[in-house]
Amino acid sequence: MNKIAKLFITFISAIAMALVSFSSSFAKVEGEYIVLGSAISLTGKYSSNGVHTQNGYNLAVDRINSMGGVKVGGKSYKFEIIYYDDESNPKRAAQLAERLIKQDGVHYMLGPYSSGLTKAIAPVTEKYKIPMVEANGASRSLFTKGYKYLFAVLSPANQYLEVAIDLAVEKNGGKPVKIAQAFEQDAFSQDVRLGILDAAKRTGSKIIIDDKLPKELNDMAATLAKVKATKPDVLVVSGHTKGALTAIRQIAEMKVDVPMLAMTHCDAAKLSKQHGKKAEYALCASQWHKNLSYKDKFFGTGKKYDKDFKKEFGYAPPYQSAESSAALLVFKDAFERANSFDRDKVRDALKATEMQTFYGNIKFGPGGQNTAKPMILFQVRCKGDTCENKVVAPTKWASDKFFHPIPPWSERG
C-alpha cells in the first residue's frame, strides 16, 4: 500500500507541476494581434453549421487583416481567433468559454453556433465582463436576460417565420388559416414556434398539428402522415439543417401535398442543390441573401461576398457565414471607435454601433439584439434542373413573386 501511495503522490505532484507550468505559458493576450476566442461546433449535430460559422469568421479575419487591420491608438493590429470544438454540447461550450477567458487570457469573444450554446456561454462572458459579438444565437430569451456584454448581429428567432403566416393569411383572402407545425426540441426552434404561436393568435389562425421533433432529426414521417390526413393550409418545420433536409426528403417520398411549406435553414442545408426539384416552392426564412443591396468597404456587396466566399471555400455562403463575417466587422468598428482595448470602453462602443455591412444594417437594441435589419423570406424556384433561392418578401427586396399554392405532386415532374 505504501508504494502505491508513493506512486500516487508522485503522480499528483507531476500533474501539479505540469499545471503550474501550463498556466504561466498563456499570459500573452495581444502583441500586434487582437486575440478573439470562440467555441465552435466542429463535431456533433451542429457540425455543418459550425463550419459555416467558422468559415465566415475566417474569411472576415483574412479580409480585415489584409486591408490594414484594426487601427487602435495609431497602431495597426491584426485579428486572430482561438478556436475550440464545443462538440455541439452546451456543457462543453460553457466550460470552453471559461477556458478561453481564464487560461488563454481572451478578452473578447465571438459567439458559437446555435441559441442553446450561446445561452450556455453568455452567463460566463457576462460574469467576466467579456464583450461577445455573436452571430448565431437568435433565441429571444437571450435578449431579455439583461445581458450587458452580449451583442447579436442577427434578428431574434421568433421573427423568422411570423411573416410566413401573415403571407399565408393574405393568400387565403385575409381569412385565418390552418397551421401544421413541427419543431425540433431545441432553444432556437422552440423560439421560432413561439413566433408562430403569436402570429396565429394575431391572425386568428388555428394550429391543428403541433409536433415536437427529436434532436437527432432523421425521421418525421409520423407528422407528415398527420399532415396528409388533415390537409392544413401551411406546414411549418424548423430543425436546423437536418430538419430542412429530412422534411424535404420525406415530403417528396410520401408525396405530401400542402399549399405552403415554410422552413428555416434551407440555404445552410443547400436544399436547392441537394434535393433539386424536390425542394421547389419551399419558403425559407433567412437573415441574409446575396441579392440585398447593402454594402461595405471590406466585402463590397452581397454578390461580391458570395463570389469571394465561393472562391475560398468552394460553396455558396449560407446566411450563417455572412452574419459571422459581419460580427468581425462590428468588432473592428467598435475597437476603432473605442480607440482602446479597455473592455468596458469596447463594450460601450459596441453598444453605440450603427453601421452598414454587406450583410445588413446593424444597430443594437437594449437587450443586445440587432434591431436594424428585417428578416427576409426566399422561395426555392427551379428552371429546368437548376434551382435557386429567390427573395419573395419583404417587397422592398423581392426579386420574384411568391408562388402559391404549391402544385400537387401529381402535377410535378
Next chain:
Amino acid sequence: MEKVKQKDLILYSGLIILGLAAPYLFSAFKVQLTYLCVLIVLAMTWNLQGGEMGYNSFGNILFYGLGMYLTASVQVGMFFPLAEWTESGGEKTFVHTTTQYFQGIGVGLLVSAIIPAIVAGAIGYAILGLRGHYFAICTLGLGIAAGEIAGGIEIIGAGQGFTTPPFPAEIVDVEARGKFFYFLSFFVLVLAFVFVKYIYGSRFRLILNAIRDNEDKAEAMGIQTMKYKIVGWMVSAFFCGLAGGIMGGLIGYIDSTDVAFDGREMGVFMVLMAILGGKGTLWGPIIGATLFHFFKEGLWTFILGWQYVALGVLIVVIVIYFPEGLMGWLREKYPERFGEVIDEKDRKSQVELK
C-alpha cells in the same frame, strides 16, 4: 499495521491539503478542477454497482440529470413561480438575493440527493431482477427516455432549456463563483470517498462481491440479494444526484438531452473512467477519472474535430491491453504490493501437477 495506517494518514491529509489549496494554486483551472471532482464522484459511485456488484448500469445518468433539474427547480421554485421563470425559455428573469441563492442551492442539493435515491429504490425494485446485459440495456433505455420526457415538460423549460439562477451579483469577486462550486464539489467528493471507503471495509461490500461472483450462490447462502442490490443502487443515485445538482449550477444552462440526461457523454464517461482505472477497486475509478480528464482537457484541443476518434482508440487500447483497468494491471504485475501473498511452494506444486 500501525505503520500502514500512519502512511494512509499522510496520504489522505496530503490529498486534502492539495484539494483545498488547488483553487488557489491553479486559479485559472478552477472549473476544470470542479469537473474533475464531479467526474471522480460519478466514476466512484458507478463502480459501486458496476464494479463491486457486477451490475453494469448505463442509467446512472438518470439520477445525475434528475439531480440537476431538481436543484435548479427548487432553487427557483422556493422564491419565485417556476412556471414563469421557464416560460418561453426564461423570458422573465427574477433576481435572487445572495441569501436566497445560497439557501436555494442548499435545499436544492439536499432534494437532489434524496429524490434520486428514492427513484433508484423504486426503479431498482422493478428492474434489478434483470441480470447481465439485460440490465445494462434496460438502464440504457432509462437514460434516453428520461431525456426525451424532460424535453417535453414545460415547467422545466422543455426543449428551450432551463437557465439556472445566476450567481448573486452582489458578490463582486469574479473568482467567488468558481471557488464556491469547486469547494462544493470537493466536499461532495470527500463525502463520497469517505462513504465508499467505509463500505469497502464493511460486510456490505462482501455481499456486493458475492452477488457479482455468483448471485445464485449468494442467495442460497441466505443473503437477500434484492435488498442489497437496491441499497447499492440507491447509494450511487444519492451521489449522482448531488453531482448533477452541482453541475447544473456550474454550467448555468440545462438542456434536456445535452446537459442533463447526457447519456452519450457523461453516461458513457463514468463507465469508461471506472474501467480505465480498474473496476472493483477503491482507487481505480479515481485514477481513471483523473487520467481521463487530463487526457480529454490536454489532448482534445490539439486534435480539433478528431477527439472522438482519439477517444475510440483509447477505449480499444484499454480493452485490449488493460482489460482489468490500470489498477488491475498493476495488481497482476505487483500482487505483493496489494497485500496479496503468493505461496511459491503451492504455486510450484500446482505447476508440477500439470
